[in-house]
Amino acid sequence: MNPLFDHRMNMSRRHLLGTAGYGIGAAALAQLCQASGTESLITDPVAHYAPKAKRVIHLTMSGAPSQIETFDHKPQLEQFNGTVLPDSVRMGQRVTGMTAQQKQIVHGSLHKFQRYGKSGVMLSEHLPHTGSIIDDLCLIKSVSTDQINHAPAMTFMLTGHQIAGRPSMGSWLTYGLGSPNSDLPGFVVLASKVSNAGGQPLYDYYWGPGFLPGKNQGVMLRSEKDAVLYLQNPPGVSTEVRRTMLDRLAAFNERQAAQFGDPEIRTRIAQYELAYRMQQSVPELTDLSGESEATYKLYGEDARRPGTFAANCLLARRLAERGVRYIQLFHPGWDHHDGIDSKLKQYCKDTDQASAALVKDLKQRGMLDDTLVIWGGEFGRSPVIQGKIGEASAGRDHHPRCFSMWMAGGGVKPGVYGETDDFSFNVVQDKVHVHDLQATILHLLGLDHEKLTFRHQGRAFRLTDVHGHVVKKILV
C-alpha cells in the first residue's frame, strides 16, 4: 500500500486548495485541477523557468556579522582611522539608539586580510576554510536592507516584510514546490546551541507559515532527545505497542469516515501515519554514527557534538540528501557591539570550517549543482567604532546600507558581485536589495516571485511584496 497515493486519491479539491496537511506542490495541484477541468487561479509557477536548484541550505548568521572584518576588504579606510565619518558618506543615515549620542569615529578592519584561491579574493585571515572554496562562491558585497534592528531586519530578510506575520521563504518554497520526501517535513530548521548568544533570540515566526497553510511551517529539529517536539513515544510505549494502537485507531477512523463521509477524516488517518513514519525517519536522519572519519575530518571535531554549527551542517547535508526543500540553519550571536576583535575571531572559528565543508561535501557528492547554499546575516556593521578605539571592548553598531553574503551552487555564478565605497558604508555598484535577493532565490528554484502569490485579506501577497528584481548577472 502506498499511503501517500491513497491519501491523494481520497482528497477532495477543497483539501488540495486549502486545508490539507500534505506536501503537494502547485505543480501537482495545477495538474489535478486541469485534469478535472477546473479553472485555477494559481498560476503554475514551475512552468516559468527550468529550476537550477532543487533545494536550499540557508546558513543564517543571526546578529549580523561585520562585513568589514570578513568579506569587504577596505584598506583605504585605514587612513581615516580615528576621524569622524564624513557627512558626505553618512548622508543622513540613522544610527541605533546605542550609538546615537557618541561621536561617529571610523576605524578600518581590526583583522588582517589575505588572498585566497585562483581568483585571489581578499578575505579575513580568520576565514581560511571559506578561502579554500572562494572559487566556488558568489560573493555579494552589496546587499542592502531597510531595517536597522535585529528582529525587524531578520523578519524582513526571511519574510519580505519587517513586521511578523508573513510566510517565511522556506514556507513559500514548500508551498510553491511541495516536498519530494513524504517522511520528513519540507522545511526544516536547525539552530546552533550557543549558550551566550547575546540578545538575538530566534523566534518561531522566523520559520512560520504566516497565512499559508500550516503544513508549510518550518519544523525545528532540536538537539534534544526529541529532535522534533513530541516525536518520541511516551515512556513505556514501544514502537510495537504504538503500531498496534495506531492500527486500531485507523479502524475507528475508517468507520467514522464511512459513516460521516467527511474527507478530512481520511486526511487525518494519513497524517497519523506520517507522524509514525517521522518517528522512524527522524532518528535515522539524526543518527550520525554511520558517518566516516573523513567526514568528521572535513567538518571538524565539533561535528561530533550535537547542537554545534558543525553538527548542524552535517545534518543539513543529510537532509539535502533526503530531498528536504528548505534547510535553514541559524547561528545566533554575531551582534558584536563590544569585543568585536575577540568575539568575531571565535565566531569565525565556530563556523568557517563547517560552512566550507558543507559546500565541499555537496560538491564531492555531485549535489552542489542543484543545491543552493546561502550564507549571511540580516544586515551589516558600521565602520564607526562603538566604544573606544584600541580597547578590547570596542565593537561596531548595526548598519543596514551594505553587507556581504555569499551563495554557492544551485545555478549561481562564482565571482565577486557589487561594490561599496571606501568606508563600506554605501553601495556604489550593483546594489542587491533584500527583495532582489529573495526574487533571485525563488528564480533559481524555478519560481517567478511575481507569480508565487497567496490570497489573504482580500489581496494577493508575495514574498517580495511589490518589489524585487532577479539579479541576472549572478546567474550561471
Added chain:
Amino acid sequence: MKFIFLFPLLGTFAGAEVNFSYEVLPVLSDTCFHCHGPDENTREAKLRLDTEEGLFSEVGGTPLVKKGDPMGSLLYQRIIAKDEDDVMPPPDNHRQLSESEKDTIKRWIEEGAEWGDHWAFEAIKAVEPKTDSPWIKNEIDSFVLEKLTEEGLTPSPEADARTLLRRVSLDLTGLPPAPEVAERFLSESEQGDEAYERLVDSLLDSPAYGERMAAVWMEVSRFSESDGYQLDQVRSQYPWRDWVIRAYNENLPYDQFIIEQTAGDLLPNATPEQIIATGFNRNHMINGEGGVDPKETRIEVVADRAETTATAFLGLTMGCARCHDHKFDPITQKDYFSFFAYFNNIDENGQAGHNANPFLTVEVSAEERKQVEDYQANTKHHQIKFPEGNTIQVAVLKDREGEPRKTYLLDRGAWDQPTEEVEPAPPAFLDFGPLPPNRLGLAQWMTADENPLTSRVAVNRFWELFFGRGIVKTQEDFGIQSARPSHPQLLDWLAADFQANGWDVKRLLKQIVTSATYRQTSKRDELAQKRDPENILLGRGARFRHPSWMIRDQALAASGLLNTELFGPSVRPYQPRNIWFTPTAGKIRYERHHGERLYRKSLYTFWRRTTAPANLFDASPRRICEVNVRRTNTPLHALVTLNDVTYVEAARVMAQSHQGPVEEAIATMFEKLLLRQPTDEEQRDLLALYQDTKTHYEQSPDEATQLIGYGDHPSDDSEPAALAALTNVALLLVNTDEALSHQ
C-alpha cells in the same frame, strides 16, 4: 483562491438579474482597481472604476458603460478585445477575467447597468424571511431552507440526542457536559425542544461559558503576557483576561463590550473594571530592543491599536492604507491617520516592559502577588521592579493631560516622515454625523445603529464558532475584496435582530444553537459531498476539528483532572524541556508548575509571545490581531495528542479511575469522552487492543511501570500491566477523529 469553487453554489442570482454589488463590483475590484481604483498614486489613464461617476464616464467620447448596450460600452469592448495592446486587463496582469466573469459584466450592461455600493458598506436591511415549513424552528432556518430549496437540496435530519448534547456542550462551554447535566437532558430528551432549550440555558449559565467565549477573544485581541521582540519582558495582564470572562458570563451587551474596551476610561465615573477593560488596546507587542527609537515604537503601537480595532470590530483591512490609499476599499491614507489619531493621545512614551505606561495599580491578595512575582521571576535577567504592597500593575489606556498630542499623516507610513496634520475621525465614506473626536466618540460611532459593519462582523464571528465558517468566510475582511456572504439576507437579519435586541450575545447564541439548521446531523452522502463539499448551504450539521485548547481541556475533563478554578495569575503547565532556550537565547528556563495548577484550563496557560505553548497547535501566535481560524491537519498535531504528557497522563488517570471488569471500564471511559456507548465492533476492537498490549506489558513489566508513572498525578500500581494496557485504550479514544471533532 477558494471562492472560485463557490460559483456553482452561490448561484443565488442564477437566472435572476445580475446583482452589481455581489457579482460585478468584486470582479472589477479584483481585476481593475489596482490601476483604476481608489489609490490616486497608481491610477492609470486618470480612469477610476470604483465610483459611480468614474464607471459611467466617457473616454474620448465613448461611454465606458452604455446602459443596455455592451458593444457600445468601452469597458466591455476592452475586456473582450483580441489585440494585445487593447485588451484589459493587460496580458501580463496576474489576474485575468474568466469567460463567465466577462459574461456577467455583459449581462449586467444588457440588463441596464444598475450601480450599487459594496454590500457591507450599505445600511443593514432586515428582510423578514418568507419560507415556511414544519422543519423551521426559527428565522435562521427559514433563510437556510429558502437557499437549499433554490438549489434543489433538502436539510438533513436532526442529530441524535447524544451527538447534539456533546456538540452543544463543547460549543458553548468548551467542555463535555457535567454528568448531572447530561443525565437530566438524556432522561428528558423525549420532551424535545423544551428539554433542549433547558440544556442550552444551563450551559449558557455555567461559568465555563465565559471562559469558552474568552478563549476566542484572546486570539482576536492578541492577548499575551509578554512584550514580544528581543527582550520579551513579561506583564501581569491577567486582570484584563478575567474582565473578558466576567463580561461574557454577565452577558454584558456587545456594544458595551466594545465601548468599555475602547474607551472605558473616558466613561463618566469610570469604574476600575471599566478601566481594566481598556487593556484590550494594550495587548500589542512592544519592542524593547536596545537600538530602537522609543518614538518609533510609540508610533508602531498606535498603528497596532488602529489596525486591531478595524479588524476586530469592523472587518476592515485598514492597515493597507498606512502607506498609500487603499487599493480596493474607499479608505484613504488620510482616513488611516485620522483613525490612528483616536489612539495617539495616550500618556505613553514608547518604553517597554515595566516602563510601558500607563498602568492601573490593582490591589491583590498576598498569595496572588506572590504568584505574579513567581512567574516574573522566570525572567531573571530583567530588572524587575514591583510596586509596593500587595499590588500589581495592569496596562490600560489613559489620555494625556492638557493639549492632545498632534497627529500627522506619515509619508509612506514612516514614523519619522510627518506631513499634514489630521484630526480624529472615522473613515470619511462611513462618517455619519458629529461625534466627539476622541475614543469615546469612536466607540459610539462603531456601536451606532447606522454603522453597517460592526454588528455584521460580530454575528458573523459568533456564527463561525458553531458552523466552522462564517456566513462571510473572510472574517478579517468585509471590504470589497471579501468573500461574498453565502446567505446575505440571513446575515443582515441576524445583524439587525442583534442590534434591535440590545446586542444580547447569549440571546443570539441561543437562537443559533436552537435552530434546526444547527441541530442537523453532520453525516453526508456522496451526492451532498459532491454538491456542497464545504457545506456552504448548510444542508447538514457542521463537522470540523476543535481548537487545540478545547481538545486539551476535554481530555483533562474526561479524566477528572481538570481544575475548574476561575480567574487569577497565569499558570505554567507541562511543556517540552528547554522550550524557551532558543527564543530567549538561553537566558530563561521554563519552570513548570506542580500539582493542581498543571490542570487549569488552557485559557490560563502563560503565553510567551516569542514561543507559544507548544501543545496548543493552530493557535493564533498573538503578535497581531488575527481573526482567521487556523484549522490545519498535520502530523505534528498527531504527535502532540499521542505523546504529550498532558494527554498520556490524562489517558492513564481516565483508565485508573474505573474499577471492575475491563469491559465496563472501557464502556465507561468511552461514555465519558464521547457521550455514547461503544458499538459491538468498537468494543471488540478496544478489548483486542487491551488484550494484546496487556500481554506485552506482562512480559515487559518495566515498560508498564514507566507508562503508568508518566506525569505527576499519583498512579495506581496494583496491576501495572492492566493499567498500562488500558492507558493505551484511553489514549486511542482521545485520538479518535470523533473526540477531536465537532460533529
